[in-house]
Amino acid sequence: MSTSLTAPYTTAFDFERTVGPRIGVFLAGLRERRLLGVRGSRGRVLCPVAEFDPVTAEATGDYVELDPVGTVTAWTWVDPRPADPLDSPFAWALVRIDGADDSFFHRVDTGGDPSLLSSGLRVRVRWAAETVGSIEDIVCFEPVTDDEPSGSAPSGSAP
């Protein structure tokens, strides 16, 4: 009689939440397989998009179109959980998107091999087969291979 009973429990809520108007444009961009950033009040480019500048707290400004390519700045290696879309171990990483001044937190898939990962690794977005307007439209980032350009040439006229 001196031992404690235990039981499996589950707590679950099917929340639906609003995202804010600017993050909403960012997510809608993902649905079109476009990566959008936004200019903060200090002129820095934020990607993912934020509603407010993280330092000045002022509303963010114009959107910018970014190539879905960047550089790993920090990472940690993990085993996949049941809810993760990857079957093999991968990294949670900070990725600095080319042209952005902050970091994007997402998965990096190197096919289960941690030795292929390093700070400075060039990576690109792997899009989901079906996009819905969610951060999960990006399945993960994956290494840029040698036989492809690290970023497509700018198509706009701005230098």
Add this chain to the structure above:
Amino acid sequence: MSSVRPSTATDLPAPVRTISAPFHVDYTYVAGVGRSVYLRGMAERRFLARRCPGCGQVYFPAPQHCARCLQVLDPPFEIPGTGAVSTFCIVNLPFPGQLVEPPYVVAYINLDGTGNKLQHRVLEVAPGDVAVGMQVEPVWTDDDRLEPSLASVRYFRPADPALRDGGHDA
């Protein structure tokens, strides 16, 4: 080379308004040595209470230590499980996992012989006929549904058969 291109507002997609953000946690509930005493009693249709040797407070369900003076509680003893409605509300809203069709009463019950309150349903009575002070008694599940859980008590009902409507059986 810059990969940043100005993007005019005219080619921006209409914003997503909401996203699905489900919250889901699987975990193991550990009842503790003290509360396991009452839970095991539930599987045997017994209300096992415990008294504090320091201040005399009687608990059901009982923890291992008195909440007032922190002494280890005395060994369990059986109480009848009858009590009086202390306060109650009428549940009118449906929600997932609900066991009884609304409207129904959820009450805090002063169990006879204890100094704390127990929350449970009060059925077999029209919600409008429930009153503070009403004497109630437990209704147990069938033998094959008994378990170390308060769910072994299906609900409470008026102790006086004349006050029961018999129509709201959970």
